[in-house]
Amino acid sequence: MSTYIFGHTTPDSDSIIGAISLSYLKNQLGEDTTPTRQGEINPETQFILDRFRFKAPELKTTYAKESVYLIDFMERSQSPKDIDEATVLGIVDHHKLGDLTTNSPLEMWVRPVGCSNTIVKQMFDYYGVEIPKNLAGIMMCAILSDTVMFKSPTCTKEDTKACKELAKIAEIEDYKSLGMEMFIVKSDVLNATTEELVLRDFKDFNMGGVKIGVGQLEVVDLSVFDNMKDDLFSAMRKIKDEGDRDTVLLLLTDIMQEGSQLLVVSDSLSKIERAFNVNLDNSEIWLPKVMSRKKQIIPFLEQQF
Numbered sequence: 001m002s003t004y005i006f007g008h009t010t011p012d013s014d015s016i017i018g019a020i021s022l023s024y025l026k027n028q029l030g031e032d033t034t035p036t037r038q039g040e041i042n043p044e045t046q047f048i049l050d051r052f053r054f055k056a057p058e059l060k061t062t063y064a065k066e067s068v069y070l071i072d073f074m075e076r077s078q079s080p081k082d083i084d085e086a087t088v089l090g091i092v093d094h095h096k097l098g099d100l101t102t103n104s105p106l107e108m109w110v111r112p113v114g115c116s117n118t119i120v121k122q123m124f125d126y127y128g129v130e131i132p133k134n135l136a137g138i139m140m141c142a143i144l145s146d147t148v149m150f151k152s153p154t155c156t157k158e159d160t161k162a163c164k165e166l167a168k169i170a171e172i173e174d175y176k177s178l179g180m181e182m183f184i185v186k187s188d189v190l191n192a193t194t195e196e197l198v199l200r201d202f203k204d205f206n207m208g209g210v211k212i213g214v215g216q217l218e219v220v221d222l223s224v225f226d227n228m229k230d231d232l233f234s235a236m237r238k239i240k241d242e243g244d245r246d247t248v249l250l251l252l253t254d255i256m257q258e259g260s261q262l263l264v265v266s267d268s269l270s271k272i273e274r275a276f277n278v279n280l281d282n283s284e285i286w287l288p289k290v291m292s293r294k295k296q297i298i299p300f301l302e303q304q305f
């Protein structure tokens with residue numbers, strides 16, 4: 001029986017490509033694995049897969065009685081509902097220690113780097129397995145995406161090193177212009193409903209017993225949202241109410257200005273203001289230099305909740 005490998009709910013490029021790259025490595029090492037995904041492919045990921053001629057992993061949302069590897073997450077709130085009935089053989093991740101536990105010993109590759117695919121690259125090197133050209137291409141794109149082309153504070157020397165080595169294998173000299181193409185695709189927010197936009201890169205966290213959802217949209221120019229604010233707020237309110245959440249935040253990240261406009265819908269407004277030491281103006285505020293949900297948002301929320 002095949003072992004499934006998948007990333008978090010509402011998968012991003014790192015989760016999808018990580019499932020593909022880790023599955024390829026595991027299969028080379030003699031295991032029988034299949035990459036899967038827990039949700040729809042976003043436009044950026046589709047662009048990357050098309051560019052290097054990969055098919056999307058199959059959609060699969062239940063895993064009872066299956067063996068699995070998790071990549072790019074270890075939070076219960078980002079897992080399939082029946083994760084407790086699956087056997088987790090291993091985790092490859094670059095997030096904070098989550099709240100999942102396992103019944104048996106497991107393999108863990110967890111490093112404080114900017115992208116799960118950086119860790120997968122290090123695993124290829126560790127096992128001495130060659131990376132095919134096209135696989136190197138998508139892994140490189142995953143790193144450019146997760147590190148916002150090395151601009152995110154989560155980016156480490158290990159990420160830039162892995163990315164450059166992958167670019168070499170993929171024979172792509174100007175990887176930054178490919179990265180820019182990717183973010184321009186990501187900036188096209190006109191072909192989606194506002195609810196789809198809020199949920200495009202959305203993560204739930206359980207903090208002190210309350211559910212907090214944080215979405216992020218990374219674009220090359222924030223003006224794309226100019227006529228959309230009211231609709232974004234109503235979509236956030238709907239998502240908050242329907243999902244029984246205490247708070248829904250949306251980060252509109254401008255990758256050129258290197259900062260984020262934070263939109264807030266919350267039953268705990270004063271906690272949010274304290275977390276970021278700000279006074280919200282009409283439920284929003286510009287946070288200069290803030291680009292990373294993982295490093296610059298979640299830890300401060302955890303402190304307050």
Ligand code: MG
Pocket residue numbers: 008012014015072
């Ligand atoms: Mg991710």
Ligand code: MG
Pocket residue numbers: 014015072094114115116146
């Ligand atoms: Mg990631």
Ligand code: MG
Pocket residue numbers: 012145146
């Ligand atoms: Mg991200």
